[in-house]
Amino acid sequence: MPVQTITRKTETAKPKLAVYKFSSCDGCQLSLLNLEDELLDIVGAVEIAYFLEARRAEQPPPYDIGMVEGSISTPEEAERIRQVRRDCKYLVTIGACATSGGIQALRNWADVDQYKQYVYAHPQYVASLETATPIATHVFVDFELRGCPVNARQLLELITSLLKGRKPNIPNYSLCIECKRRGLPCVMVSKGEPCLGPITQAGCGALCPGCHRACYGCFGPMEQPNMDSLGHQLTGTQKRTAREMKHMLRMFNGYLEPFKQASDHYERQEKQNA
Amino acid sequence: MSVPDGKRWFLPKESLDALIAVLHQQQYVVIGPVFHDRAIRLEQVQRADQLARGVRDEHSGGQYRLIDGNQELLFEYVVGPDSAKKFFFPPRQELFSLHVKGEQFVIDKVGPAAPKLAILGLRPCDLAAIAVQDRVFGYHQPAGDEAPWASGFRCESELYYTQAREQSLLIAVNCVRPGGTCFCASWGNGPQVNKDMPYDLAMTEMRKGFVIRSKSRKGAAIISSLSLRDADDAEVELEGLLLQRAAEHMGRQLQTDDLPQLLDRAIDSPHWDNVAKRCLSCGNCTMVCPTCFCSTVSDSDDLATGSTTRTREWESCYTHQFSYTTSGPVRSSIRARYRHWLRHKLDTWHDQFGVSGCVGCGRCITWCPVGIDLTAEVESIRRYDSRDENHAPPRITVEARP
Numbered sequence: 001m002p003v004q005t006i007t008r009k010t011e012t013a014k015p016k017l018a019v020y021k022f023s024s025c026d027g028c029q030l031s032l033l034n035l036e037d038e039l040l041d042i043v044g045a046v047e048i049a050y051f052l053e054a055r056r057a058e059q060p061p062p063y064d065i066g067m068v069e070g071s072i073s074t075p076e077e078a079e080r081i082r083q084v085r086r087d088c089k090y091l092v093t094i095g096a097c098a099t100s101g102g103i104q105a106l107r108n109w110a111d112v113d114q115y116k117q118y119v120y121a122h123p124q125y126v127a128s129l130e131t132a133t134p135i136a137t138h139v140f141v142d143f144e145l146r147g148c149p150v151n152a153r154q155l156l157e158l159i160t161s162l163l164k165g166r167k168p169n170i171p172n173y174s175l176c177i178e179c180k181r182r183g184l185p186c187v188m189v190s191k192g193e194p195c196l197g198p199i200t201q202a203g204c205g206a207l208c209p210g211c212h213r214a215c216y217g218c219f220g221p222m223e224q225p226n227m228d229s230l231g232h233q234l235t236g237t238q239k240r241t242a243r244e245m246k247h248m249l250r251m252f253n254g255y256l257e258p259f260k261q262a263s264d265h266y267e268r269q270e271k272q273n274a
Numbered sequence: 275m276s277v278p279d280g281k282r283w284f285l286p287k288e289s290l291d292a293l294i295a296v297l298h299q300q301q302y303v304v305i306g307p308v309f310h311d312r313a314i315r316l317e318q319v320q321r322a323d324q325l326a327r328g329v330r331d332e333h334s335g336g337q338y339r340l341i342d343g344n345q346e347l348l349f350e351y352v353v354g355p356d357s358a359k360k361f362f363f364p365p366r367q368e369l370f371s372l373h374v375k376g377e378q379f380v381i382d383k384v385g386p387a388a389p390k391l392a393i394l395g396l397r398p399c400d401l402a403a404i405a406v407q408d409r410v411f412g413y414h415q416p417a418g419d420e421a422p423w424a425s426g427f428r429c430e431s432e433l434y435y436t437q438a439r440e441q442s443l444l445i446a447v448n449c450v451r452p453g454g455t456c457f458c459a460s461w462g463n464g465p466q467v468n469k470d471m472p473y474d475l476a477m478t479e480m481r482k483g484f485v486i487r488s489k490s491r492k493g494a495a496i497i498s499s500l501s502l503r504d505a506d507d508a509e510v511e512l513e514g515l516l517l518q519r520a521a522e523h524m525g526r527q528l529q530t531d532d533l534p535q536l537l538d539r540a541i542d543s544p545h546w547d548n549v550a551k552r553c554l555s556c557g558n559c560t561m562v563c564p565t566c567f568c569s570t571v572s573d574s575d576d577l578a579t580g581s582t583t584r585t586r587e588w589e590s591c592y593t594h595q596f597s598y599t600t601s602g603p604v605r606s607s608i609r610a611r612y613r614h615w616l617r618h619k620l621d622t623w624h625d626q627f628g629v630s631g632c633v634g635c636g637r638c639i640t641w642c643p644v645g646i647d648l649t650a651e652v653e654s655i656r657r658y659d660s661r662d663e664n665h666a667p668p669r670i671t672v673e674a675r676p
Contacts, residue, residue: 038577038578040578041576041577041578042577044577044578045577156577157574159577160574160575160577161575163575163577164575166573169572169573169574171593171595172593172594172595173557173590173592173593173594173595174554174555174556174557174593176556176557176558176561176643177556177557177561177588177589177590177593180355180365180557180558180561180562180588181365181366181561181587181588182365183315183355183356183360183365184311185311185312185313185315185338185354185355186338186355186558186641186643188336188643189336189337189338189640189641189642189643190311190312190313190338190339191312192337195643197556197643198554198556198558198643198644199554199556212311212312223593223594223595224555224594224608225554226551226552226553226554226555226608228551229551229552229553229554229644230554230643230644232552232644233336233643233644233645237336237645
């Protein structure tokens, strides 16, 4: 087990941490840097061996923990991730891009060449893949942290649990559990908001419902989400259109099942309605 | 429905502040219903003008709205998402912190001390729920109760709960305007308090004040320190009429007399599949339920100090991981989890604690995002049951631990 390897390592030298960036906005890496009160403790417990956003100095692989931000969207990235996997004993994807493909996975339903024409003056210089895909599509991933961005507490929990050699305490249940523990009144019930909380994995601490907003599902699907029932409620009682449903489901984790399947369903429905 | 005997006093509206002041004098932290975040919530109050006033609530399956009500009235609503549960059994609680020194565990910190709370504005169903949790957490054992749980079987024996309950003062408000999802009358738990309920004072609101009664010595002491006048005959009669009208206007009904037998027979009811299609397994019903008591503990580490903290949080039997054992989750489908919850609440709770786990507050109906209605589901199960009378598997009982 990689967990044990890391624990053994602590007895002699500090475990080495590497943080990688692929196609992403850097927000998840920033979440790590934003752990201001704990950052010195983390540096005390692990050796930051490769983290270009934090320091210029690099130490050579192998690394004990590799954290990967971003999705695979270029041929170069598809190659690089294989080397990253070889370099890291324990590989963790951090955030929606690395775990589900992220916002850029919207291209998977579109024509990338057309997008390039719109955006770039000289699209011929842009080498990109037809799709943006999660890291786990390319290499074996030991653990996934969800969210856009990841939750800093969960990052810290993951690092400490790996150092202690115990299972990370990262729940898979619905956001509602966290939301109700905070004592927040359900925004769906009390305001009629189109909340994805009942199908979304907890972990953010109910950030959006805490600001009187509906959850937009940036932590992706929870364990066994009942897509049909929530969809029925949103399109029925709340009268949301198929187009709205598609957009909601595809926002951050659209390429992760079963959000993908459900969003495809609403796309077909949207076309039928048109 | 039993009406408690005893004397009634009259508390004028303007004396509510005096009541709160008396509670403060006795070192109570006063909790009351306030209007906060589009809902009636139970929070700490300092003065009577912080209490929600002139609002009504509209409840239906999966829908809750507050609308303008009579500005003279403070308690025109029924229950919001909060119940007394969150005070006696907090949603998140650090139990202790420790670190390892040599061969020993050294305790760094223990859990918080139990607060001394006076909760104002609890409804009769809330009191019934407190009585249920008193059994669950081993606070109080009614004399002469021979149920299996009374012989020492406890789900949890809970120090914080028992201390907080011991110190608490409960001031109930009878319901004169039941909500759309209320069915307390079906359980005999409302709309007014009864003698089995744990309360100190109970009030019924009228335009100018409250008809108030006391049940305990603590409650009587507060009445005497407020030097209230007796309620006159007209006020007592009006109270009776208001409460009778309320009993006739319950939003929902439930036939409760045969539920354990019905649900035992219904172990393979086709209706569980129907509910499973709608149930989100999100856990909202268990979170707002005033009697649900499941929790989980987890440990977290502090990298700087090396200290480990054990925290208890509310959990739900609706989560997949909740029934996780070495061989995987025991209840791996939503169907199994809904069935487990409903049967526990209405059926096996009797075996475990000697009472029903449902008090008829209607929270699970209102706060279910897709409006699954406990009373309607039971009726559907009943319809399937009456269609197939031969379908009667043996009764499953829970044995008390030796």
